[in-house]
Amino acid sequence: MNRPLAERIRPKTLNDYISQNHLVGEKGALYQQIKSGMVPSLIFWGPPGTGKTTLANIIANESGRPFYTLSAISSGVKDVREIIEKAKQSGGLFTSKNPILFIDEIHRFSKSQQDSLLGAVEKGWVTLIGATTENPSFEVIPALISRCQVYVLEPFGKEDLERLLERAIQEDELLQSKKIELRETEALFRLSGGDGRKLLNIFELLINSDEGNPIVITNDVVLQKVQKNTVLYDKTGEQHYDIISAFIKSIRGSDPNASVYWLARMIEGGEDVKFIARRMVILASEDIGNANPTALVLANATFQAVNIIGYPEARIILSQCATYLASSPKSNASYLAIGKAQQKVRETGDLSVPMNIRNAPTKLMKDLGYGEGYGYAHDHVNNFIDQEFLPEEIAGTTFYIPGKNPRENTMREFLKKRWKEKYDF
Numbered sequence: 441m442n443r444p445l446a447e448r449i450r451p452k453t454l455n456d457y458i459s460q461n462h463l464v465g466e467k468g469a470l471y472q473q474i475k476s477g478m479v480p481s482l483i484f485w486g487p488p489g490t491g492k493t494t495l496a497n498i499i500a501n502e503s504g505r506p507f508y509t510l511s512a513i514s515s516g517v518k519d520v521r522e523i524i525e526k527a528k529q530s531g532g533l534f535t536s537k538n539p540i541l542f543i544d545e546i547h548r549f550s551k552s553q554q555d556s557l558l559g560a561v562e563k564g565w566v567t568l569i570g571a572t573t574e575n576p577s578f579e580v581i582p583a584l585i586s587r588c589q590v591y592v593l594e595p596f597g598k599e600d601l602e603r604l605l606e607r608a609i610q611e612d613e614l615l616q617s618k619k620i621e622l623r624e625t626e627a628l629f630r631l632s633g634g635d636g637r638k639l640l641n642i643f644e645l646l647i648n649s650d651e652g653n654p655i656v657i658t659n660d661v662v663l664q665k666v667q668k669n670t671v672l673y674d675k676t677g678e679q680h681y682d683i684i685s686a687f688i689k690s691i692r693g694s695d696p697n698a699s700v701y702w703l704a705r706m707i708e709g710g711e712d713v714k715f716i717a718r719r720m721v722i723l724a725s726e727d728i729g730n731a732n733p734t735a736l737v738l739a740n741a742t743f744q745a746v747n748i749i750g751y752p753e754a755r756i757i758l759s760q761c762a763t764y765l766a767s768s769p770k771s772n773a774s775y776l777a778i779g780k781a782q783q784k785v786r787e788t789g790d791l792s793v794p795m796n797i798r799n800a801p802t803k804l805m806k807d808l809g810y811g812e813g814y815g816y817a818h819d820h821v822n823n824f825i826d827q828e829f830l831p832e833e834i835a836g837t838t839f840y841i842p843g844k845n846p847r848e849n850t851m852r853e854f855l856k857k858r859w860k861e862k863y864d865f
Contacts (some may be wrong), residue, residue, distance in 0.1 A: 444639040446607035449612055451667075452496055458607070459491060459600040459636070460593050463835050466523065469591065475803065477503035480560050481568040483546065483576050483585070489635030492571035495593075496542040508537040508566075523749030524560040539566050546570035547579035554581045561587045578718070601625075604636050618647060619654035627662035633681075633851025642666050680711070683718060687762075692727045703755075713754045717743040720761055731771035731845040737765055737790035759785045771843030780839045791831035824858050 451457045454464055454474060463470045473479045479499055484492040492628040500507035508523045527539040541560075544548070560566045561584070568588060572579060597606070605622065609615050632639035647655060649665060657685070683705050690698035704718055717739070724739035727841055746754040800810035815825035828835050840857070842848035 444641065445608060445615075446613060446637045447673060448614075449608055449640070450494055450497075450556065452498065454502060456607075457491065457495065458603050459596050460495070462642060463487045463591055463593070463623040464495070474499055474502055477505075479503065479540075479567060481588040483572060483588045484568040484593055485574075485576055487595050487633075487635065488573055489632075489637035489639075490593040490595060491636065492593055493542070493544060496540070496569045500540045500542075503540075504568050505567070507542065508539060509542040509544070512543055512545040512553075517553050520553065520556045524557075524565060527560065527566045538564055540569055541566040542569045542571070544571050545573070547572040547574040551581055554584050558587070567758050574712075578714070586677065596632075596636045596639070597634070598629060599634060601634075601636070601639055604639060608643065615647065617772070619658045620647065621654045623656060624659045624662075624846075625657075627644050627659040627666075629658070630764055631662065631666060683709075684715075687716075688719060688723055691723055691762060692770065693767045694766055694768075694770065698761040699762045699766040700759055703740055703758055703835055707751070707755050707758070713746045713751060713758070714743070716758055716762070717746045720765060721760075724765060726775045727770055727772055728765065729769050729771045729774040729843070730851060731769040731843055732847065734763055735768050755779060769845040769847070771845055773843040773847055773848065779841035784834060784837065784839070788831075788833060793831055794828065794831060796827070797829055822858075826858070 454471075455478065457464055460468075462468055464474065465471060470479075482497065486492060496509075497507070497694055506527070508527065510523065523541055527541065539567070541557075543557075546554075557568060561568050568584075570580070570588070571574075585623065605625070605628075609620055609622070628639060628642060628726055631642055643657075646657060646665060650661075683702055687699060687702035687706065690702055721736070721739040723745050724735040728735040738761055744758055745757050751755065795809050796811065796813040798805075798810040800806045805811075815827050817823050817825055819825075830837060842852040
């Protein structure tokens with residue numbers, strides 16, 4: 441029996457499935473759909489080892505549907521069309537028993553490959569379940585996303601990982617033949633990074649490399665036997681998140697040297713070039729903002745450029761952007777402003793738009809007072825007239841407070857001259 445431990449104990453029913461309670465718990469978003477068998481086309485988005493493939497298999501098993509599977513790494517349009525033809529012959533119109541087509545790593549499909557799925561999904565010849573570790577908003581075409589429900593799978597928590605180990609020890613025949621003392625688990629959990637499959641792979645490695653009786657698992661044993669064999673940069677595990685965090689914080693902290701070092705760590709580890717560039721676009725607005733609006737322009741240009749260039753030359757473009765962002769003045773004023781505004785919306789609900797700034801495209805609307813009293817700014821000195829644009833209930837509220845840097849100081853002075861009460865500070 442050469443199958444990996446993770447495969448040997450893969451759950452086959454919903455009752456045995458561990459984690460993702462927000463989806464498959466009794467009050468989960470998918471629970472009733474799975475139980476009824478009326479499951480729509482889905483995209484599961486989450487890190488590796490969180491049960492995406494397992495959940496797709498369980499849905500097929502519980503509903504008794506034909507199940508077809510493809511890997512986006514090795515499949516093309518021809519493979520997709522062949523399976524759709526089989527599905528049409530076995531299913532036809534949408535029913536609770538129409539076939540399920542599971543596509544692993546669907547983000548690796550090209551646009552044309554994803555396009556080839558649209559007709560079958562829309563006509564109900566298949567129920568599509570796609571699995572992806574990448575944000576579907578960026579990696580899956582909008583037409584396909586609009587036909588699917590997107591569900592997010594979370595990394596395994598500590599309790600989930602504990603249950604996974606317990607099941608492995610109690611249910612796996614090979615492990616049952618060994619005496620195992622699980623004294624400490626912190627190192628195991630930390631190295632797994634919330635990846636259930638990785639946890640089981642590490643655990644199996646420990647068991648197979650220890651001829652003791654009993655086999656004693658401690659933090660020291662784990663670190664001695666496993667950590668020295670792990671890669672320096674695991675782009676799907678804990679270091680993926682730790683190093684991107686170090687990279688972002690170095691740029692935010694205006695340290696170009698640390699920024700380019702952490703960038704190099706990601707590049708050498710084979711990190712997705714689009715992931716790095718995308719994070720810099722976000723940072724350019726969140727942490728620099730109006731202190732230097734050009735930062736967002738450069739970051740966006742970087743994202744576009746690296747998509748065209750790719751590695752290895754993309755490293756030069758990434759480095760230029762990272763060092764520029766790190767060396768730029770910083771402001772999170774815009775980031776704070778939208779947070780305050782959203783909080784106010786949640787607190788106050790859908791407040792009415794003031795009559796004077798409502799649109800009045802018809803005579804009836806004009807007769808009802810829409811747009812009445814609105815002052816057209818360009819008809820006044822300095823293209824400005826003091827009037828209220830917020831709903832009456834929150835009139836005078838200040839959300840945006842310019843940061844303390846040369847560019848936003850200029851903006852503050854501009855706003856002071858026009859809105860003396862709001863910006864008299």
